[in-house]
Amino acid sequence: MKSLEADVVVIGGGSTGVGVVRDAAMRGYRAVLLERADLGQGTTARFHGLLHSGGRYVVSDPQSATECAEENAIVKRIQADAVEATGGFFVVTPGDDPGFADKFLAGAAATGVPAREIPVAEALRREPLLNPGILRAIEVEDGSVDGWQLVWGAARSAQAYGAEVLTYHKVVGIEREGDRVSAVLARDVKKGEDVRIDCGFVLNCAGPWAGQVAAFAGLHDVNVVAGRGIMVAMNHRLVNTVINRCVYPTDGDILVPVHTVSIIGTTDVKEDDPDVLAIPRAEVQQMLDAGEKLVPTFRNARALHAWAGARPLIKDDRVAATDTRHMSRGMAVLDHASRDGLKGMLTIGGGKLTTYRLMAEHIVDAMCDQLGDTERKCRTADEPVPGSESRKLYQVTHRLAEVEEERLTDPVICECELLRRSVLVKTMKEQPNATLDDIRRQTRLGMGPCQGGFCSTRAAGIAVAEKVVDAERATGLLRLFLKNRWIGLWPILAGDQVRQTALDHWIIQGIYDVEHLPQPEQEVVL
Amino acid sequence: MIDVVVIGLGPAGLSAALKLAESGRTVKLVAKGEGGFQLSQGTVDILGYSPERVTSPLAAISGLPGGHPYVGIGADKVRDAVLWLRDTVGDELLVGDLAENYVLPTAVGAMRPTALAQPSMVAAHQASSYAVVGVRQLKDFPAELLAGNLGCQVAWVDLPARKEVDSSAHMFARAMDDPGYARRFASAVAAVAPKGAVLLLPAILGVKPGTWRRISDQLGRPIAEVPMQPPSVPGIRLHDALLAKFKAAGGRVIIGSRVVGCKTAGGRVASVTVAVAGGPRDLRASDFVFAPGGFASGAITVDSRGKISEPLFGLPLTQTDANAVVGPDYWAPHPLFEVGVETDDAGRAKYDNLYLAGDIIAGAERWREKSGEGIAVATAVRAAESIMGGRA
Ligand SMILES: Cc1cc2nc3c(=O)[nH]c(=O)nc-3n(C[C@H](O)[C@H](O)[C@H](O)COP(=O)(O)OP(=O)(O)OC[C@H]3O[C@@H](n4cnc5c(N)ncnc54)[C@H](O)[C@@H]3O)c2cc1C
Numbered sequence: 016m017k018s019l020e021a022d023v024v025v026i027g028g029g030s031t032g033v034g035v036v037r038d039a040a041m042r043g044y045r046a047v048l049l050e051r052a053d054l055g056q057g058t059t060a061r062f063h064g065l066l067h068s069g070g071r072y073v074v075s076d077p078q079s080a081t082e083c084a085e086e087n088a089i090v091k092r093i094q095a096d097a098v099e100a101t102g103g104f105f106v107v108t109p110g111d112d113p114g115f116a117d118k119f120l121a122g123a124a125a126t127g128v129p130a131r132e133i134p135v136a137e138a139l140r141r142e143p144l145l146n147p148g149i150l151r152a153i154e155v156e157d158g159s160v161d162g163w164q165l166v167w168g169a170a171r172s173a174q175a176y177g178a179e180v181l182t183y184h185k186v187v188g189i190e191r192e193g194d195r196v197s198a199v200l201a202r203d204v205k206k207g208e209d210v211r212i213d214c215g216f217v218l219n220c221a222g223p224w225a226g227q228v229a230a231f232a233g234l235h236d237v238n239v240v241a242g243r244g245i246m247v248a249m250n251h252r253l254v255n256t257v258i259n260r261c262v263y264p265t266d267g268d269i270l271v272p273v274h275t276v277s278i279i280g281t282t283d284v285k286e287d288d289p290d291v292l293a294i295p296r297a298e299v300q301q302m303l304d305a306g307e308k309l310v311p312t313f314r315n316a317r318a319l320h321a322w323a324g325a326r327p328l329i330k331d332d333r334v335a336a337t338d339t340r341h342m343s344r345g346m347a348v349l350d351h352a353s354r355d356g357l358k359g360m361l362t363i364g365g366g367k368l369t370t371y372r373l374m375a376e377h378i379v380d381a382m383c384d385q386l387g388d389t390e391r392k393c394r395t396a397d398e399p400v401p402g403s404e405s406r407k408l409y410q411v412t413h414r415l416a417e418v419e420e421e422r423l424t425d426p427v428i429c430e431c432e433l434l435r436r437s438v439l440v441k442t443m444k445e446q447p448n449a450t451l452d453d454i455r456r457q458t459r460l461g462m463g464p465c466q467g468g469f470c471s472t473r474a475a476g477i478a479v480a481e482k483v484v485d486a487e488r489a490t491g492l493l494r495l496f497l498k499n500r501w502i503g504l505w506p507i508l509a510g511d512q513v514r515q516t517a518l519d520h521w522i523i524q525g526i527y528d529v530e531h532l533p534q535p536e537q538e539v540v541l
Numbered sequence: 542m543i544d545v546v547v548i549g550l551g552p553a554g555l556s557a558a559l560k561l562a563e564s565g566r567t568v569k570l571v572a573k574g575e576g577g578f579q580l581s582q583g584t585v586d587i588l589g590y591s592p593e594r595v596t597s598p599l600a601a602i603s604g605l606p607g608g609h610p611y612v613g614i615g616a617d618k619v620r621d622a623v624l625w626l627r628d629t630v631g632d633e634l635l636v637g638d639l640a641e642n643y644v645l646p647t648a649v650g651a652m653r654p655t656a657l658a659q660p661s662m663v664a665a666h667q668a669s670s671y672a673v674v675g676v677r678q679l680k681d682f683p684a685e686l687l688a689g690n691l692g693c694q695v696a697w698v699d700l701p702a703r704k705e706v707d708s709s710a711h712m713f714a715r716a717m718d719d720p721g722y723a724r725r726f727a728s729a730v731a732a733v734a735p736k737g738a739v740l741l742l743p744a745i746l747g748v749k750p751g752t753w754r755r756i757s758d759q760l761g762r763p764i765a766e767v768p769m770q771p772p773s774v775p776g777i778r779l780h781d782a783l784l785a786k787f788k789a790a791g792g793r794v795i796i797g798s799r800v801v802g803c804k805t806a807g808g809r810v811a812s813v814t815v816a817v818a819g820g821p822r823d824l825r826a827s828d829f830v831f832a833p834g835g836f837a838s839g840a841i842t843v844d845s846r847g848k849i850s851e852p853l854f855g856l857p858l859t860q861t862d863a864n865a866v867v868g869p870d871y872w873a874p875h876p877l878f879e880v881g882v883e884t885d886d887a888g889r890a891k892y893d894n895l896y897l898a899g900d901i902i903a904g905a906e907r908w909r910e911k912s913g914e915g916i917a918v919a920t921a922v923r924a925a926e927s928i929m930g931g932r933a
């Protein structure tokens with residue numbers, strides 16, 4: 016068994032966990048982050064892509080609204096390369112109560128969320144596909160955010176401050192000495208090695224899995240309710256501005272332009288197991304119907320991919336456990352010292368990706384309080400993370416400009432997403448143990464219309480050519496990639512994506528016969 | 542006066558059109574795109590898996606379940622059709638005797654069965670050992686992956702096809718038809734090629750059928766072309782050969798035009814409407830061959846709610862609800878892609894003079910069982926013979 020020592024162990028490598036490890040490291044703690052899979056593979060890979068302006072909560076949850084507005088500005092400042100400042104509209108669609116817009120404007124004023132009503136004609140001029148029947152439009156500062164850019168940026172910042180970020184390390188136990196936490200036991204699932212980290216503090220940031228993690232410390236009543244929501248990415252930027260329905264939060268009321276796609280979402284259904292999240296075809300239909308309310312031609316566009324995430328809501332007894340939408344989305348920090356008599360462990364739940372930095376500040380503050388380190392102040396709000404030093408916000412045209420510049424030297428491996436070979440190879444070499452899916456999340460390999468039909472075999476070939484992996488592993492990774500892409504493909508298969516899928520099958524199975532490649536004794540899963 | 546209008550320019554449409562033109566019919570071929578050969582491996586499959594690997598494709602036809610397109614045709618007719626295609630394009634383009642499938646490496650290193658192959662490929666069948674040479678500027682040929690999966694040596698040559706680094710197989714193949722370029726290529730390959738009984742090269746050895754032989758001769762050792770993803774150079778060779786024969790037999794072609802409608806009367810198709818420059822035009826004919834492809838070409842559509850249809854003639858399909866035939870297992874069969882139109886024994890559906898050929902016909906997931914060209918050609922020849930027989 017490998018042994019490590021740290022002041023604090025952070026469990027979970029979603030947006031919250033990376034924010035926490037960065038914050039702790041910047042305050043001078045020796046911090047280790049443990050994530051059972053890759054960074055941003057839990058809820059953070061399964062969200063809507065919206066950098067909230069706060070608008071969504073001005074009526075239903077004023078505190079969240081204010082927090083979102085403040086953090087929206089901070090994230091743009093410290094993680095510019097992850098954010099596109101698309102702006103957003105709240106629109107009253109035919110049949111919605113126009114009076115809600117007045118409540119909205121009043122709520123915005125009260126919560127400090129910048130908002131201004133604009134003429135419907137202006138909204139339609141800026142977003143020509145928008146429903147021409149909308150009755151009112153309010154402009155806000157919504158943006159879109161790439162969750163993977165965000166977590167990797169924060170993780171690199173934490174590493175620069177000395178933190179260790181250990182992915183594919185699954186926590187399997189938490190040890191206590193008397194009334195204190197003393198160590199975390201983890202399994203390095205890639206190497207098959209056990210790791211023990213002696214530590215004085217554990218911060219449980221395991222999102223919907225936080226209850227499972229708490230149970231490792233003998234705390235069996237941390238009740239995290241998983242509120243499943245699905246999202247569907249459509250093949251185009253149907254809009255360039257985030258479009259929200261101006262109603263009390265409901266299903267399918269937001270359309271977010273992210274990179275090359277626009278994403279409609281979401282639903283809210285209580286689930287028991289955050290690892291098993293269905294994407295029912297009926298819910299996909301519900302999303303397409305909802306999309307038509309905002310953009311009448313919605314069904315003419317092509318659904319590309321779908322995914323489902325689970326909101327990690329810490330159960331609040333004031334509302335029924337089945338009504339996840341109305342539980343506090345605000346963050347909750349559980350202090351297990353006062354709650355359960357266990358010192359050195361805190362759990363955080365709820366919150367949003369937009370407010371990840373503030374969540375981190377809260378939980379690390381609470382740790383400092385317990386440790387009596389009150390002079391260590393949070394410093395995360397101003398310093399840009401590595402990669403965002405220029406403070407230039409992301410633009411969807413970035414890659415096109417780079418491809419044009421490099422066209423004589425750097426081939427495009429994924430045409431849909433304009434991913435250049437050099438970028439792919441750099442990512443692969445930095446993370447030689449990565450799967451092609453890990454690479455995909457960071458580079459958008461295979462995320463476009465062809466969903467990997469043309470680029471997956473190229474990428475597998477390059478991984479071998481660049482000596483990152485051998486042919487056997489590349490073959491396994493290719494198979495895993497195709498299998499994983501299918502998770503989000505079959506639920507939306509319709510329209511032109513059927514045609515694309517047929518072409519992909521002609522290539523992958525018809526020409527390459529991938530299904531009869533030499534098969535490893537065990538499928539590659541990591 | 543046109544005898545037959547053929548819709549579709551893939552293996553099925555081209556075969557039907559050629560067969561009919563050779564028999565003296567006046568044939569007009571209409572197609573909106575370039576056809577399925579461009580997207581294929583450029584060999585002729587009959588049956589590769591059923592579901593285990595098939596050695597003798599004709600013998601295996603008898604074991605297929607009812608509803609499979611081959612079942613109504615029978616092994617003899619399938620053989621005749623495929624041999625007709627082979628003999629028509631000649632042994633510069635297709636070889637094989639159908640007794641046994643060839644088993645040829647794919648570009649990622651799987652061993653793939655096929656019934657007829659191009660002479661530039663067949664050295665790879667049952668070779669005692671291989672070597673691989675890739676081209677740096679050709680991103681679609683994963684040479685190390687191929688070599689790794691075959692357990693052989695690999696080397697690279699550096700030879701751009703043009704100034705921009707991104708070049709398709711087709712661009713390389715066109716360059717290769719220039720003897721100077723081909724010579725440079727062969728010299729570069731000779732300088733690095735590892736040992737091995739058969740040297741595997743990307744399928745870029747000329748759009749013209751004979752180019753590969755020059756390269757092989759210069760190298761002085763057995764070589765084999767390995768097919769890649771579209772645009773498929775070997776596929777283009779077959780396409781070009783069949784199209785040229787069709788034109789030589791007097792056939793006329795309208796390419797790049799979509800058939801947008803039809804006029805029917807008394808259980809027969811009277812004409813199809815083609816969207817050509819200057820407005821729609823009706824093409825009347827005695828018979829129609831409908832070989833428009835399947836899901837991949839957009840001939841069978843699925844709307845956003847999952848309703849499957851054939852929009853042009855409104856032909857009945859074996860299943861109309863996609864929601865009922867898609868599933869979560871990527872590796873399992875996908876019954877959605879077996880959906881299509883059932884025909885009578887003459888190959889007709891819905892109308893007395895509408896004959897179907899190729900992917901539009903229900904009953905097989907072709908890329909899985911490796912049967913696309915065989916079904917296409919066999920159903921095309923059936924359509925042509927039905928038409929010829931009916932009017933003889
Ligand atoms: C449908 C949906 C839509 C959303 N849309 C938005 C949006 O548009 N904008 C926004 O700001 N927010 C949105 N959110 C909220 C946002 O996604 C979450 O608040 C955020 O991603 C939570 O991050 P997290 O780090 O807390 O959880 P996670 O990302 O789930 O991270 C927890 C991590 O813990 C790991 N883990 C679990 N068990 C173990 C173990 N034993 N050992 C080690 N690691 C373990 C998991 O693998 C996981 O990576 C949305 C949420 C959902 C569900």
Ligand SMILES: Cc1cc2nc3c(=O)[nH]c(=O)nc-3n(C[C@H](O)[C@H](O)[C@H](O)COP(=O)(O)OP(=O)(O)OC[C@H]3O[C@@H](n4cnc5c(N)ncnc54)[C@H](O)[C@@H]3O)c2cc1C
Pocket residue numbers: 055056057058059060061062063064160161162248273274275276278289290291292319320321322323452456461462463466499500502503
């Ligand atoms: C903002 C945003 C924009 C996106 N844009 C696009 C796009 O343009 N095109 C596109 O194709 N996709 C897009 N996606 C979806 C993306 O490709 C993935 O499908 C999605 O993020 C799911 O993440 P994944 O890759 O980790 O999971 P998957 O590919 O679904 O699965 C990978 C692995 O995670 C495991 N897994 C499955 N369910 C869970 C679970 N609930 N928790 C933890 N692990 C699980 C699987 O077993 C598998 O091993 C977008 C996603 C987001 C959040």
